[in-house]
Amino acid sequence: MDHTVVLGTGSCLPDRKLTNADLEKMVDTSDEWITTRTGIRTRRIAGKGEQNYQLASRAAEKALAMAGVEAADIDLLIVATLTPHMMMPSSACFVQAEIGATGAFAFDLNAACSGFLYGLDVADKYITGRPDMKVLLVGSETLSARVNWQDRNTCILFGDGAGAVVLGGERGRGGVLASHLFSDGRLWRLLYMDSPESLNPDLVQESRKGCHLQMTGRDVFKYAVRAMEDAVAGVLAEQKVAVDEIGLMIPHQANIRILNKLMDRLGIPEEKVYINVDKYGNTSAASIPIALDEANRQGLLHRGDKILFCSFGGGFTWGSMLMQW
Numbered sequence: 001m002d003h004t005v006v007l008g009t010g011s012c013l014p015d016r017k018l019t020n021a022d023l024e025k026m027v028d029t030s031d032e033w034i035t036t037r038t039g040i041r042t043r044r045i046a047g048k049g050e051q052n053y054q055l056a057s058r059a060a061e062k063a064l065a066m067a068g069v070e071a072a073d074i075d076l077l078i079v080a081t082l083t084p085h086m087m088m089p090s091s092a093c094f095v096q097a098e099i100g101a102t103g104a105f106a107f108d109l110n111a112a113c114s115g116f117l118y119g120l121d122v123a124d125k126y127i128t129g130r131p132d133m134k135v136l137l138v139g140s141e142t143l144s145a146r147v148n149w150q151d152r153n154t155c156i157l158f159g160d161g162a163g164a165v166v167l168g169g170e171r172g173r174g175g176v177l178a179s180h181l182f183s184d185g186r187l188w189r190l191l192y193m194d195s196p197e198s199l200n201p202d203l204v205q206e207s208r209k210g211c212h213l214q215m216t217g218r219d220v221f222k223y224a225v226r227a228m229e230d231a232v233a234g235v236l237a238e239q240k241v242a243v244d245e246i247g248l249m250i251p252h253q254a255n256i257r258i259l260n261k262l263m264d265r266l267g268i269p270e271e272k273v274y275i276n277v278d279k280y281g282n283t284s285a286a287s288i289p290i291a292l293d294e295a296n297r298q299g300l301l302h303r304g305d306k307i308l309f310c311s312f313g314g315g316f317t318w319g320s321m322l323m324q325w
């Protein structure tokens, strides 16, 4: 039987770095506060030529080059994002045009910070049904355009970037073993971003705070830890895999304290967890594929290793996935 495997990875980060010292000049905060509460030291901010689809396209081209697959041979192109270039057409269609993936059908997928894992699951379902398919999945975000740079509660957390994978079917390799995905839309008010042109009566009637990202940080923190712990426990139990059999865990990079709590509760040592939140902050749907690409290019992923992913984001959406490299 064919399984969904990763044929290549790529990522692209904007050139401009915004440090905690820079933020000290913009809002009432300090490097010490940000570092101890979040683990974030710098984040990247998109500039000219670094729009959502442009970052996505550069990441995609690197993944295609590693996979040895031509853009024209891609059958399906998915961009996971909550900050699309436009409302219509999708960022995926812009990427298609930019890289020449002329044979693909293309669409965006919004599951906030869980978008990449949701996208992997969708791709896996297509490839399971048609193993000769080649899927290009990109997570790409330009969150800097949608945070309120006067709100110290949120602006310190987020960054821009893109990561991509080329996926295909292969016999004799484990590939995607299982995924457990969840949503709970009842909790949307704890983390949301209204659309600029929205006439949403819910938000107009209660002193509307604009279209920036809004968050109740403490509640998000608590839910995130519990939800990811449960999702990981569920996928490991289903696959009868013990924590010490995991080669590398690549979690969504939201906050070092969330990750520390998760590692504690799961009993997974820090050296088995890929962490880059200090460099890029929370890049939402891009965070897992950026981390995956870095881990891959550093030679941290070995054939046969069990790789564990988990994520949590607005919606709420969350989930876990187990893959054999």
Ligand SMILES: CC(C)(COP(=O)(O)OP(=O)(O)OC[C@H]1O[C@@H](n2cnc3c(N)ncnc32)[C@H](O)[C@@H]1OP(=O)(O)O)[C@@H](O)C(=O)NCCC(=O)NCCS
Binding pocket: 028, 029, 030, 033, 034, 037, 038, 113, 152, 153, 154, 156, 215, 216, 217, 218, 219, 220, 221, 224, 254, 255, 258, 282, 312, 313, 314
């Ligand atoms: C946002 C977060 C870092 C805040 O940390 P916290 O320990 O919960 O802090 P609180 O929100 O309780 O705020 C504590 C104090 O710090 C202040 N504060 C908030 N942001 C600050 C900043 N950047 N610099 C300095 N002080 C800040 C608050 O105003 C508050 O002050 P007060 O006590 O005078 O009211 C934390 O809640 C968190 O990480 N939540 C999860 C966020 C997340 O990952 N979201 C995305 C999920 S995908």
